[in-house]
Amino acid sequence: MDFEAYQQWNPFIRKIDGVAKPGNRISAQMHLDNRRMMLHPDVLAVKPEKELRWSGHLYVPGIFDGEHCFIIEPLNENQVLFIQHEKFNGLLVPFFTSILAVTRNGFEEMNRALKERSEKEK
Known part of the structure; x- marks a missing residue:
C-alpha cells in the first residue's frame, strides 16, 4: 500500500x-489505454501487508458499482500470492463490456509490473 511509489x-x-x-x-488515477480516469472509491477494509478493499460507483449506487480487493497471502518465507478480485453489478454493467475488458487488461499489466518489481528487490 505504498501509494507514493505507484507512479x-x-x-x-x-x-x-x-x-x-x-x-x-x-x-485513484487509472490509465485505461490512452485515457486517464479518476475514481473516488470508499475504503472498506485494510489489513496492513494483507488486504486492501474498496468500492465505488458511477454517479449513484445501483447504476454501475464495483468492489475491488487486493490480497496478499504468504506461501512460505520468501513467497507470497498476490490476488486481485473485482465484482461489478448494476443496471449498466451489461453495456460496459469493452471498458471492463480494458480494465482487466490494466490490472493484469499491473500484476506483471508488481511481479517484476518484487523480483528485483529480492
Whole structure:
C-alpha cells in the first residue's frame, strides 16, 4: 500500500491519494489505454501487508458499482500470492463490456509490473 511509489512502477494505477482507512474515500488515477480516469472509491477494509478493499460507483449506487480487493497471502518465507478480485453489478454493467475488458487488461499489466518489481528487490 505504498501509494507514493505507484507512479514509479504501476502502469495502470499511477497515483492514489488519501489514507487507506475503512470509511475513508480515496482518489485513484487509472490509465485505461490512452485515457486517464479518476475514481473516488470508499475504503472498506485494510489489513496492513494483507488486504486492501474498496468500492465505488458511477454517479449513484445501483447504476454501475464495483468492489475491488487486493490480497496478499504468504506461501512460505520468501513467497507470497498476490490476488486481485473485482465484482461489478448494476443496471449498466451489461453495456460496459469493452471498458471492463480494458480494465482487466490494466490490472493484469499491473500484476506483471508488481511481479517484476518484487523480483528485483529480492
